[in-house]
Amino acid sequence: MSRNGKGLIMRRRRVLQVGAGVGALQFAAPFIIQARGEQPVKIGFIDPITGSLSALAVTEVEGAKWTVDQLNKKGGILGRPVQLLVEDSANDTGTGVQKAHKLIERDNVDIIMGDVNSGIAYAIMGVTAEKKVFHIVPGGHTDPITGKDCKWNVFRTCNTTAMDAAAITGELVKKFGKKWFFITPDYAYGKTLQENFVKNLQKAGGTYQGDMLPIANTDFSATLIKAKAYKPDVLLNNMGGAAQLNCMKQFVQFGMNKEMALGGALYELETLRSVPKEALTGWWVMEWWWNQPNVPAVKSFVDSISPAIGNKKPTARHWMAYVSIMAAKLAAESAKSLEAVKMAHALSDMELPPEISLSPNKVKYRAGDHQLMSDIFVGQVQPPGPGGPDDLFKVETVVPGEQAAGPAEATGCKINWPA
Amino acid sequence: MLQLVLFNLTNGLIVGTFYVLMALGLSLIINLSNVVNFAHGNFLAIGGYFAFVLTPFIGFWGALLVSPFLTAIMGYVIEKLVIRHVYARNHIYSLLLTFGLGFILQDVCRYIWGPSPLPLNIPAELSAAITPDLFFITWYRVFMVAIVAVAVAGLFAFLRYTRVGMRIRAGTLDLDTVSALGVNVSALRSYNFAVGSFLAGLAGVLAAGQLGLNPNMGDDLIMPSFIAIIVGGVGSLTGTLLGGLLIGVASALTTVFYPSAAEAVIYVIMALVLLIRPRGLLGEEGMLQ
Numbered sequence: 168m169s170r171n172g173k174g175l176i177m178r179r180r181r182v183l184q185v186g187a188g189v190g191a192l193q194f195a196a197p198f199i200i201q202a203r204g205e206q207p208v209k210i211g212f213i214d215p216i217t218g219s220l221s222a223l224a225v226t227e228v229e230g231a232k233w234t235v236d237q238l239n240k241k242g243g244i245l246g247r248p249v250q251l252l253v254e255d256s257a258n259d260t261g262t263g264v265q266k267a268h269k270l271i272e273r274d275n276v277d278i279i280m281g282d283v284n285s286g287i288a289y290a291i292m293g294v295t296a297e298k299k300v301f302h303i304v305p306g307g308h309t310d311p312i313t314g315k316d317c318k319w320n321v322f323r324t325c326n327t328t329a330m331d332a333a334a335i336t337g338e339l340v341k342k343f344g345k346k347w348f349f350i351t352p353d354y355a356y357g358k359t360l361q362e363n364f365v366k367n368l369q370k371a372g373g374t375y376q377g378d379m380l381p382i383a384n385t386d387f388s389a390t391l392i393k394a395k396a397y398k399p400d401v402l403l404n405n406m407g408g409a410a411q412l413n414c415m416k417q418f419v420q421f422g423m424n425k426e427m428a429l430g431g432a433l434y435e436l437e438t439l440r441s442v443p444k445e446a447l448t449g450w451w452v453m454e455w456w457w458n459q460p461n462v463p464a465v466k467s468f469v470d471s472i473s474p475a476i477g478n479k480k481p482t483a484r485h486w487m488a489y490v491s492i493m494a495a496k497l498a499a500e501s502a503k504s505l506e507a508v509k510m511a512h513a514l515s516d517m518e519l520p521p522e523i524s525l526s527p528n529k530v531k532y533r534a535g536d537h538q539l540m541s542d543i544f545v546g547q548v549q550p551p552g553p554g555g556p557d558d559l560f561k562v563e564t565v566v567p568g569e570q571a572a573g574p575a576e577a578t579g580c581k582i583n584w585p586a
Numbered sequence: 587m588l589q590l591v592l593f594n595l596t597n598g599l600i601v602g603t604f605y606v607l608m609a610l611g612l613s614l615i616i617n618l619s620n621v622v623n624f625a626h627g628n629f630l631a632i633g634g635y636f637a638f639v640l641t642p643f644i645g646f647w648g649a650l651l652v653s654p655f656l657t658a659i660m661g662y663v664i665e666k667l668v669i670r671h672v673y674a675r676n677h678i679y680s681l682l683l684t685f686g687l688g689f690i691l692q693d694v695c696r697y698i699w700g701p702s703p704l705p706l707n708i709p710a711e712l713s714a715a716i717t718p719d720l721f722f723i724t725w726y727r728v729f730m731v732a733i734v735a736v737a738v739a740g741l742f743a744f745l746r747y748t749r750v751g752m753r754i755r756a757g758t759l760d761l762d763t764v765s766a767l768g769v770n771v772s773a774l775r776s777y778n779f780a781v782g783s784f785l786a787g788l789a790g791v792l793a794a795g796q797l798g799l800n801p802n803m804g805d806d807l808i809m810p811s812f813i814a815i816i817v818g819g820v821g822s823l824t825g826t827l828l829g830g831l832l833i834g835v836a837s838a839l840t841t842v843f844y845p846s847a848a849e850a851v852i853y854v855i856m857a858l859v860l861l862i863r864p865r866g867l868l869g870e871e872g873m874l875q
Binding site: 380384413423 | 713726
């Protein structure tokens with residue numbers, strides 16, 4: 168310790184600081200105790216905010232933030248404020264798993280949500296099941312998540328690839344014919360999607376050819392040359408994101424839209440906004456659509472969220488995040504607990520109220536596989552309609568989730584609850 | 587089947603010319619400065635985004651002219667501020683630096699223009715096919731090939747007939763001697779980096795017209811450029827030209843017979859070339875041995 172004058176001044180100042188701190192604590196103590204009683208409910212949200220799926224992930228996170236804000240204005244969950252902890256999986260499975268461990272072990276989250284990337288969502292399931300944490304997958308589509316590898320603690324909001332394929336196959340066969348050509352991304356999502364399409368097409372007596380291409384394929388001319396030579400009734404573009412868009416653009420540039428129909432399973436409004444007007448064509452599936460004139464709750468949802476997202480219309484990704492978080496709230500409040508087993512039991516087969524489901528038919532996470540039985544919107548992509556720049560899709564038919572999904576037993580899911 | 591193969595052969599040559607444009611810029615920088623610029627794809631994306639911003643004001647044609655120059659200026663500044671500090675160090679420093687720089691540029695694009703894909707509008711007359719029989723050759727693709735041909739001819743003329751170009755060529759062969767002869771090597775490297783960035787910017791505008799824009803677009807397009815250089819031979823711009831065309835054709839022809847391997851085949855070609863002739867088809871001895 169310094170013996171000079173400066174040292175003494177420093178020591179005296181330190182004593183005064185400590186004294187003032189101790190004094191302040193006397194006033195602060197009651198507030199600290201109060202805050203401990205209102206510890207937030209923590210939701211860990213893992214999504215690929217960077218990487219090739221970032222456009223979808225950013226929208227999902229946007230929807231989650233808005234929902235949490237709304238929840239906190241209305242008393243949170245179980246009377247406690249809700250805290251959203253967002254982590255970037257960077258579209259990498261290892262990173263996603265690491266973030267799940269971090270959220271559970273260091274941040275002590277009560278609930279996990281994620282990931283847009285099916286492979287990462289699937290990997291995170293392993294972590295949440297082991298740690299017994301309640302987990303909702305808002306937007307990862309590969310079938311085993313609520314199929315053969317389903318878990319008691321995992322629920323899924325978006326559709327399975329089997330549901331999307333089943334919803335649109337009938338329309339395409341009926342309207343255009345049974346000879347199809349597939350352009351499909353060569354990974355888990357694409358493979359299961361094409362298998363499901365082929366199964367349905369063959370049931371209808373159809374024939375097909377197709378190419379599996381790298382997920383980030385940029386040039387489709389070689390495959391389109393093959394497709395044109397095959398002379399199909401329908402070209403199924405199963406690619407995603409920018410690849411889906413480029414395939415569609417080249418299809419129209421090559422004049423193939425005059426010779427065959429274009430269709431596919433999932434289309435996202437985020438991607439659709441970037442398609443040039445002349446290429447806005449084809450039959451697709453939307454997992455949720457903002458324009459449902461017969462469902463009043465949808466209009467009020469759209470009116471509420473739009474100002475918070477740049478006055479755009481909400482996309483299916485906003486809806487997925489909203490439904491997932493609101494479902495978690497319902498589960499916790501029905502179970503009167505944040506314990507994962509109790510929440511999972513509470514949410515199984517619970518019918519979501521219309522202001523949460525935002526859909527024309529009854530919607531629930533069914534008990535047999537924890538898959539949300541949401542409505543599927545089948546229709547045509549169109550140039551901007553009277554509803555504004557986001558009026559890019561005309562719903563032709565709404566297929567109820569249960570009808571598209573088939574029985575839960577057929578998915579191969581067998582839920583084993585912990586003892 | 588013959589028609590399918592011939593169509594895809596032509597298509598492969600068209601795609602290959604685009605790889606050539608990207609690879610030439612990268613090759614220039616490697617040859618003179620020994621820096622493997624992992625951020626080259628991100629310079630390409632920046633060039634495309636510059637065009638996206640400029641098009642509403644000066645149209646597609648104006649943007650096509652101005653954006654590559656803006657990318658070149660950006661490249662020149664980045665070289666002066668960042669890249670030059672690693673020339674004297676081990677290769678690993680330049681690899682890590684440009685790798686990190688790539689991430690930064692990608693996030694800058696994401697922050698400014700958002701993560702969603704954006705379209706770059708091209709003149710409507712370029713979108714149509716040249717004839718109904720040759721439906722896969724649109725006027726835009728013809729235009730792209732023409733631009734690449736002009737750019738490649740211009741680059742070779744620049745390197746052959748201008749003072750700076752001749753110094754760059756000499757520096758590629760023996761930088762120490764060029765320096766000993768009184769040439770300002772530091773400035774030469776900056777100009778060279780700017781020319782490489784110019785070619786990336788030009789490729790970015792052309793790619794954006796065909797594929798649209800997204801912050802990751804450079805990542806998807808950069809690997810074929812590296813492979814074109816390795817196959818053609820490090821140190822040889824003619825080799826890069828040949829390498830780009832070769833992998834374009836190989837990828838297109840593989841799509842006819844085994845589409846899943848359309849991407850893998852270019853890596854197989856690279857592996858074979860490295861095994862049989864490590865310097866690449868036209869590369870100089872010692873550059874990669």
